[in-house]
Amino acid sequence: MAVFPHPLLITVAPNGAYKQRPDHPSLPITSSELGQTAKLCLDAGAAMMHMHIRDAEGRHSLDVQGYRDAQQAVKAAVGDEMIIQVTSEAARVYKAPEQIAMVTALKPEAVSVGLREVDQPEIGEAGLAQFFGWLAQERVMTQIILYDVADLQRWQALRAQGVIPDAPWSLLFVLGRYSVGQTSVPQDLLPFVRAHTGNEPWSMCAFGAGEHACATTAAALGGHVRVGFENNLLLNNGQVAPDNAALVCQVADSARMLGRSLYTAQRAREAFFDA
Template sequence: MTALDPLIITVAPNGAYKQAREHPALPLTPQAIAREAARCRDAGAAMLHLHIRDADGRHSLDVAGYRAALDAVRAAVGDTLVLQVTSEAAGRYQADEQIAMVRSLRPEAVSVALRELDQPALGEAALAAFFGWLQRERVMTQVILYDAADLARWQRLQAAGTLPDAPWFLLFVLGRYSRIQTSSPRDLLPFLQAHGGPEPWALCAFGAAELACAAAAACFGGHVRVGFENNLLLKDGTLAPDNAALVAQAADAARAIGRPLATADDVRARFLAPR
């Protein structure tokens, strides 16, 4: 990708674990997520990374709960955001349950963590069947990779023909296993050194260096995911008032290097156009 490739900003406004006590503006209900989605769209986001919670505030992959949240967000933003649901296990779900949710919901877009699905209990044949289904159903799929070893495993599965060719979108997670889970732009280097494939990539990062990491991604032709899921702080270390403020920081960084922002329509044309 060139430096002028439109930057895809995804916002992850809540995540699987954070609670309202950690930030008063953390959106947890469908209505709150919908309001935040509209603000983030206006600040420059093209895609929403959606988590939902159950009645006890715990991470949930409930299909009916997802449908309610997606309906609320669509009522607020229409088709001006790509709506990506998470399939994250978060210690509650097994690979077969994660896959069953995605097949039942058939979302426009989904994120899947390779290491969560690539399990002996599932097996490579079932993994291949699921990725083949994602390809055939044209579900925009972002593959989450936590380190360079995950990326190497992804590459081996592709080389073996286990995974079909499709417009996959990779997400590099910076600093997931670092001390006190704080990211640095330097954490991107092992991914860049190992990534030789055609897939576009994005990153997410933890802590106040989220913006510095996002700026590095923008400079190297990648894309970004920001938001309260991974970071509650502005670049100066103060508490962000809302997710839109984090989106606006990333958008400003892109503009500073002359990189345009992608729209939801740009994302769909790139990943969801008929093949």
């Protein structure tokens, strides 16, 4: 049986910025639905939720009070047993200064930041240094979203130049974002793994029915995984998943097959902050 140096962190991304109720009847939109989904996914093996919120019309939102309401609903459902990672995604609605302003106003426990979204001329390297310095100082568990190897190399360059300070960052490798039909296969992970020369822990997310195979590959290679309705509605057998928890269950089953334990939220907090 394989022996892994650390447990697997399963993150659930239950809704994303674009899908609507007609896409799936169990897509969580409201704060209370996010709370219900959090409990089901916690029981299935997830220790972190990647949270998107919507406005009154169901559109992508970075509203600070909206996030606070959703955080309260999830905490009411699961307490501290799940890390709440808010998204700062632009989703063709927000610009980099607005994204950064939301994060600094909210000061969440955890956040995902798309590097290419904030690495913009209006921010500049001085602005990046200020923002990432603030994230490090405030001990916000920050995951950097990277869409291709060029993004990863840019991140590495910013770190080497001292623009990004040393801190317990983690990375998310997005597989197949620019593939035909936006589908993912496990081989999409290999260029990232080969190019990753730093010590940051990494996770992956993938699109479509290949999500589970990609997640199992990442787990076998010592990475972490993000699954959920944001990027995929299908079980590994091609059938529509009944809910987000079913996608989490598949990964937990793969982890057991590999002999890899699962992180709890508390153990993940300790491990990732001490990385």
